Amino acid sequence: MTDASVTDERQIIDVGEFYELVTVHLESAFGRRHPRWVRGEVSKVYEKTHLYLDLVDAGSSESDAKRPVLNAHCWASQWNALKRRITSDGVSLRPGAVVNLFGFVDVYAPSGRLGFTVLDVDVAGLLGDVTRRRLELIGRLRDEGLLDANRSRPLSPVPLRVGLVASRQTEGFSDFTGQLLRSAFSFEIILANTSVQGEAAPALLEAAIKRLDQEELDVICVVRGGGSRGDLACFDDERVARAIAGARTPVFTGIGHTGDESVADLVAHTRAITPTKLGEDLVSMVHEWRRRHVTLPARTINDAAVSLLDEASVFLGERRRTMIFAVRDRLRAEARHLAAVREHLSIGARHVLERATQWLESSRLLVVAYDPQRRLAQGWSIVTTMDGAVVRRVADVRRGDTVAVRVVDGVLQATITSDERTEL
Amino acid sequence: MTVGGWNEAAEELNAIVASFDDGEVSVDDLIVKLARATEIIEALDARLVATRATVDELAPRIARVATDDE
Numbered sequence: 106m107t108d109a110s111v112t113d114e115r116q117i118i119d120v121g122e123f124y125e126l127v128t129v130h131l132e133s134a135f136g137r138r139h140p141r142w143v144r145g146e147v148s149k150v151y152e153k154t155h156l157y158l159d160l161v162d163a164g165s166s167e168s169d170a171k172r173p174v175l176n177a178h179c180w181a182s183q184w185n186a187l188k189r190r191i192t193s194d195g196v197s198l199r200p201g202a203v204v205n206l207f208g209f210v211d212v213y214a215p216s217g218r219l220g221f222t223v224l225d226v227d228v229a230g231l232l233g234d235v236t237r238r239r240l241e242l243i244g245r246l247r248d249e250g251l252l253d254a255n256r257s258r259p260l261s262p263v264p265l266r267v268g269l270v271a272s273r274q275t276e277g278f279s280d281f282t283g284q285l286l287r288s289a290f291s292f293e294i295i296l297a298n299t300s301v302q303g304e305a306a307p308a309l310l311e312a313a314i315k316r317l318d319q320e321e322l323d324v325i326c327v328v329r330g331g332g333s334r335g336d337l338a339c340f341d342d343e344r345v346a347r348a349i350a351g352a353r354t355p356v357f358t359g360i361g362h363t364g365d366e367s368v369a370d371l372v373a374h375t376r377a378i379t380p381t382k383l384g385e386d387l388v389s390m391v392h393e394w395r396r397r398h399v400t401l402p403a404r405t406i407n408d409a410a411v412s413l414l415d416e417a418s419v420f421l422g423e424r425r426r427t428m429i430f431a432v433r434d435r436l437r438a439e440a441r442h443l444a445a446v447r448e449h450l451s452i453g454a455r456h457v458l459e460r461a462t463q464w465l466e467s468s469r470l471l472v473v474a475y476d477p478q479r480r481l482a483q484g485w486s487i488v489t490t491m492d493g494a495v496v497r498r499v500a501d502v503r504r505g506d507t508v509a510v511r512v513v514d515g516v517l518q519a520t521i522t523s524d525e526r527t528e529l
Numbered sequence: 530m531t532v533g534g535w536n537e538a539a540e541e542l543n544a545i546v547a548s549f550d551d552g553e554v555s556v557d558d559l560i561v562k563l564a565r566a567t568e569i570i571e572a573l574d575a576r577l578v579a580t581r582a583t584v585d586e587l588a589p590r591i592a593r594v595a596t597d598d599e
Contacts, residue, residue, distance in 0.1 A: 404595035410584045417535070417577050421570060424542050428566050431549030435559055438552075 124214040131219075135210035140224055145175060147202045156184045156198070156223070163203045177206055179223035187226055198226070239341050242368055251350035255374045258355045261323040262394045264387055266293050268317035268325040268354065270310060272301045277330030277380040281359060284384025290391045295320060301329040307342035314348040314356065324387070325354050327369060328380040331362035340367035349373055359383025481513035499526045530565070532572035542569045 118126065135141060145160030156179040165172040179187060191198065198204060207225035212218075246252050267285065271278040273296065285292040297313035300306045310327070317325045327349070329337065339345060340360050346368045349356045355374035360367055362379055370376040377383035473479075477487065488496040489509050496502055502521050510517040532538045545566045548554055554562060 400595055403591045407588055407591045407595055410588065414577065414581050414584060417573075417580075420539065421573055421577060424539075424546060424566075425570055427546050428549070428563065428570070431546065432559065432563050435549065435552075435554060435556075439556055 121214070124212055124217075128212045128214075131210045131212060137209045137222075140207055140209045142205050142207050142227070143175060143221065144203070144205045147198055147200050147204060148174070150198055150200060152184075154181045155179060156188075158198060160204075160206065160221075175221050176218060177208065177221040177223050179208075179226075183224060187223075191226060239368060242341070242343050242346065243371060245343075246346060246350065246368070246372060251347065252372055254350040255352055255356050255372060258353060258374060260355045260374065263391055264323035264355075265291060265391065266321070266323045267295070267387065268320060268322040269294050269296045269328060270299060270313045270317065270325065271296065271328040271380075273298045275301065275330055277301070277328045277359070280330065281326065281328045281380035281384045284381060284388055288388040288391070290388065290395075292387070292391075295322065302332065302336045302339060306339035307344045310339060310342075311344040311348040314345070314352055318352040318354050320354075322354050324374075325352060325356045326383060326387070327356060327358045327360065327373070328383065329360045330380055337361050337367060340369040342368075345369050346372050357383055357387070478513070481511065487511040499524050530568070532569050535573065535576065538569050538573055542566060542573075545569075 132138070143160065144163070146163040146165070147158050148161045149157075149159040151157040158177050158179075160175040160177055161172050205227040206221065206223050207227070208221050208223040211220045211222050213220055243252070269278075269281070271281065282294060285294065295317065297317050299309040299313040301310070314325060314327065327340075329340065337360060340358075349358075349369055350372045357375045357377065358367070358370045358373040359377040359380040359382060360370060366376070375386070377386050477485075481487070487510075489511065490496060490502065491507055491509060494501070496508060502508060502524070504521050504524060506521045508519055508521060510519050533541070545562050548562065
């Protein structure tokens with residue numbers, strides 16, 4: 106048996122078939138249908154539409170040329186969703202980060218490379234150490250009674266003098282100050298411009314808080330816009346937390362975006378979820394104070410003044426009408442009384458007149474009855490002397506005297522020729 | 530005869546009205562009391578008019594403060 110015959114008996118496959126064979130075997134154990142979790146430290150990251158990263162064993166030395174490397178990639182169709190989730194967790198895939206990748210093996214024949222297609226990323230491992238340190242710090246602060254120390258500081262009901270710890274160039278600064286400046290309240294902002302991320306930030310933040318605490322301020326606001334958990338790490342720093350807890354001025358925080366809660370937030374007097382919200386809260390406090398102590402009293406005074414005037418007007422109007430009616434009634438009563446008296450008098454007078462008239466008529470009739478003319482007509486005559494004296498008795502004349510005898514239709518003259526007295 | 534403070538004057542006015550209601554007022558008293566009541570009403574009305582004028586001047590200024598929140 107020659108070497109050639111031996112060679113002929115071997116199953117010889119070409120390169121392409123080799124890779125197909127390898128792919129089949131790998132896929133049967135680690136392929137798409139058998140994805141696995143792989144833990145490693147990110148050594149390189151490159152993102153351009155898709156994500157490419159090299160993973161090595163955590164803690165391995167970069168100088169070790171023989172350390173195993175896993176060339177992982179995450180296609181854009183998967184990466185976009187994963188990236189959103191990772192970002193929301195406040196984590197980024199950076200060199201040095203330890204991460205668990207879920208995926209499957211693939212073989213890229215043209216370069217002869219074994220790759221790893223990523224389907225999912227677990228960042229719990231990344232967060233673990235940070236979380237532990239953070240919890241330890243919170244525990245220490247709690248034991249020392251510092252979690253509520255700043256919260257017990259008395260807060261001005263009208264916090265208009267505001268110390269601001271922020272970076273002037275950041276959106277957080279603009280968002281916060283924008284709320285105050287647009288409010289129309291006369292906020293006075295004393296800025297301690299400082300870096301709000303990076304390794305130097307904790308010391309700078311601590312110094313800024315302490316410096317502002319020396320001023321006569323109503324409140325100190327620590328402001329920083331949203332960012333990754335790493336960007337916001339300075340607000341989990343013990344120096345910053347102790348500066349806030351020890352401040353005699355109430356310290357408000359507006360750090361990151363919704364969901365972030367730093368240790369600085371925990372020890373602060375008041376925490377807002379964003380710089381914008383913190384600005385709104387300050388404005389609301391002043392607004393509420395103004396509403397309670399200016400607006401509502403003004404409204405009450407206005408309403409009371411109008412009400413009091415209306416009440417006084419009604420009172421006067423009623424009294425005026427009552428007076429008019431009372432006087433009118435009284436005068437009518439008097440008029441009725443006078444009318445009754447007048448009527449009574451009138452009736453009485455009429456009776457008097459009637460009686461007088463009757464008396465007069467009786468008198469008249471009596472007078473008529475004694476009318477001499479009537480007596481003369483009946484045959485009686487009146488004898489008078491020539492000088493007009495009535496002759497009543499025989500003795501009133503003497504024989505020879507001439508007398509006038511008045512009869513009904515004239516006067517006769519007669520001479521007394523005899524006299525004879527008769528006994529009465 | 531002077532007119533006292535609002536409450537004092539109002540009480541005096543009430544007393545006059547009450548005496549009218551009782552019907553015990555003579556015609557002579559009626560004139561005296563009516564004259565006094567008229568004097569009080571005119572004085573109070575003058576005060577009311579003056580006060581309302583002041584309130585009318587101040588109310589819009591207060592209202593501006595009172596409605597700032599709306």
